[in-house]
Amino acid sequence: MINDFTFGRVLIIGDLLLDCYIHGSVDRISPEAPVPVLLRAKHSTVPGGACNVAMNAAALGCTVSLVGLVGQDASAHELRQALAQQSRISLDHLVDDADWVTITKTRVLSGRQQIVRIDDEPSTVVAPIVQEKLIAAALNALDTADVIVCSDYAKGVLSDEVLQAVIQAANLRGIPVVVDPKRKDLSAYKGAQLITPNRKELSSATGLPVGSDTEIHFAALAAQEQFGGDVLVTRSEEGMTLLERSGRMTHAHVPKSEVFDVSGAGDTVVATIAAMISAKADLQTAMVIATNAASIVVGKLGTATVSRAELSAALKSKIEKDGVIASLAEAQGIVAAWRQHGARIVFTNGCFDLLHPGHIALIRSAAREGDKLIVALNSDASVRRLKGMERPLQDEQARATVMGALRDVDLVVIFDEDTPYETIAALKPDILVKGADYTEDQVVGGDVVKSYGGRVVLADLVSGRSTTSIVRKMKAD
Structure with a gap:
C-alpha cells in the first residue's frame, strides 16, 4: 500500500x-x-x-x-x-x-x-x-x-x-x-x-x-x-x-x-x-x-x-476489491482533495442491509445533488442496536462491497455509533440527503450542515420498498 x-x-x-x-x-x-x-x-x-x-x-x-x-x-x-x-x-x-x-x-x-x-x-x-x-x-x-x-x-x-x-x-x-x-x-x-x-x-x-x-x-x-x-x-x-x-x-x-x-x-x-x-x-x-x-x-x-489519501483508497479498492471503502481519517483526506478542485460533496447514510430499488432510487437522487457522493453505513454493532439481534442479514464488509460497486457512489465509510452525527461533523458535506419519510428537522446532522451554509435534501421514496418488508415476506413464505 x-x-x-x-x-x-x-x-x-x-x-x-x-x-x-x-x-x-x-x-x-x-x-x-x-x-x-x-x-x-x-x-x-x-x-x-x-x-x-x-x-x-x-x-x-x-x-x-x-x-x-x-x-x-x-x-x-x-x-x-x-x-x-x-x-x-x-x-x-x-x-x-x-x-x-x-x-x-x-x-x-x-x-x-x-x-x-x-x-x-x-x-x-x-x-x-x-x-x-x-x-x-x-x-x-x-x-x-x-x-x-x-x-x-x-x-x-x-x-x-x-x-x-x-x-x-x-x-x-x-x-x-x-x-x-x-x-x-x-x-x-x-x-x-x-x-x-x-x-x-x-x-x-x-x-x-x-x-x-x-x-x-x-x-x-x-x-x-x-x-x-x-x-x-x-x-x-x-x-x-x-x-x-x-x-x-x-x-x-x-x-x-x-x-x-x-x-x-x-x-x-x-x-x-x-x-x-x-x-x-x-x-x-x-x-x-x-x-x-x-x-x-x-x-x-x-x-x-x-492526494496520498485518494491514491491509497484507490489502491486499497483494487487490492481488496471492496469498492471505494475508507476509514474516517482516510475519508477526510480524500474529501479535502476533492474540495481543492471545487467538488460539491453529498452525504447520505443508512444500514443498506438488503439493497433494493428503494435504496437505488435514494442513491441516484443523492448523486444528482452534487459532484461526489459519500455513503455512510452503520456497522454491524450499530445495526444490531437499532434493528435487533437478527440483523444485519449481511455483514458490514459485504454491505460496503455492494454499495462501493455502485457507479454513483464515490466513497463508503462505516460508522459504529447509533447515528452518523460524528461522521457528518468530520467530513462536513455540502448537501445531506435523506428519504422523504423524515422531516428536515428530524435529519441527524442537518444542524451541522446548515451551520456552515450547506443544505438538507429530502429525496422521494419508492413506496412499499424496505428491507424490513422484504424480511417479513421471506418469513411468511
Whole structure:
C-alpha cells in the first residue's frame, strides 16, 4: 500500500506554466459572428507544467524544490501565490527575468466542454545569462535531492546547456534523473535514468508506429538507443509499458475510470514515478501505482493533483476489491482533495442491509445533488442496536462491497455509533440527503450542515420498498 512508503526530496526543473480557467454557460450564438456567447460564471487559476508536477509530488508527501523561469509580471505573482499554498514546495530557486513572459494557458469552458484555449508565451529564447542562473539554481538545490525530474514542455528552460549541466551533476552524485520529454531527438537526455513519453512523443522521436504492444516494444528499443536509459511509455486507456535497460518489458493496465480531462495527466505520472523512486521502490511497482494515480486525475476537470489519501483508497479498492471503502481519517483526506478542485460533496447514510430499488432510487437522487457522493453505513454493532439481534442479514464488509460497486457512489465509510452525527461533523458535506419519510428537522446532522451554509435534501421514496418488508415476506413464505 502507498502508506507503506516514505517519500523523499524531489528536485523539479522545467517549464513553469499558469493554467487559467474561465467557466460559464452557453445558451446563444452571437449576432456579430457565428460563435457561442459565454455567460461568465467564475475564473480560476492553478499551477501547470513543471509546477503541476511539483504540486502532485507535494500532494503525495514529497518535499519539493522547484527550479524554473518566470517573468516579472502579474501572472508570475499569481503563480507564486498558487504554489505558496502548498507548504511542501520551496520557491527559493525560481529565477525571474524582466524580459520573460510567464507562460499562461487560458481555457474557456462551458460546463465540461472546452470552447477555446488562449496561450501567452514569450517570443524570445532564454538568454545565455539566464541559462547560467537556471543552472546555478539547480546545482544549488541538487545536493538535497533524492531524485530529479526534468519537466520539458519545449518552452525553452531545458536547453541543451541546462540539461547537460543538471544531468552530469546528478550522475556525479548518484542521483537518478527522470525526464518527461518533448524533444524529437532523445539523445539530449543522455544520462537520465528514465524517460516517460506518451505514444505520440515516442513515435515522433523514433519515426516508428506505436499502435500495438510489439510496435511499442520496437519503438521503446529505438528510444533506448538514443539516450541509453529505461523507457516508460504512457498509453492512455491502454495503461503503460516499461522497457528496462535489462531488456525486461512490463505492462500495467489502467483501472477503468470515467475520463473528463487528460490535462496534466502526464505530470501526475512523472510526479508519482519520482515519488516512488525517492522511496526506493522498483520501477515496476512505481509504474503500477502511477497508473492508478493517472486513472484518478483524468476523472477531474482541468489541471489537477492526486492526494496520498485518494491514491491509497484507490489502491486499497483494487487490492481488496471492496469498492471505494475508507476509514474516517482516510475519508477526510480524500474529501479535502476533492474540495481543492471545487467538488460539491453529498452525504447520505443508512444500514443498506438488503439493497433494493428503494435504496437505488435514494442513491441516484443523492448523486444528482452534487459532484461526489459519500455513503455512510452503520456497522454491524450499530445495526444490531437499532434493528435487533437478527440483523444485519449481511455483514458490514459485504454491505460496503455492494454499495462501493455502485457507479454513483464515490466513497463508503462505516460508522459504529447509533447515528452518523460524528461522521457528518468530520467530513462536513455540502448537501445531506435523506428519504422523504423524515422531516428536515428530524435529519441527524442537518444542524451541522446548515451551520456552515450547506443544505438538507429530502429525496422521494419508492413506496412499499424496505428491507424490513422484504424480511417479513421471506418469513411468511
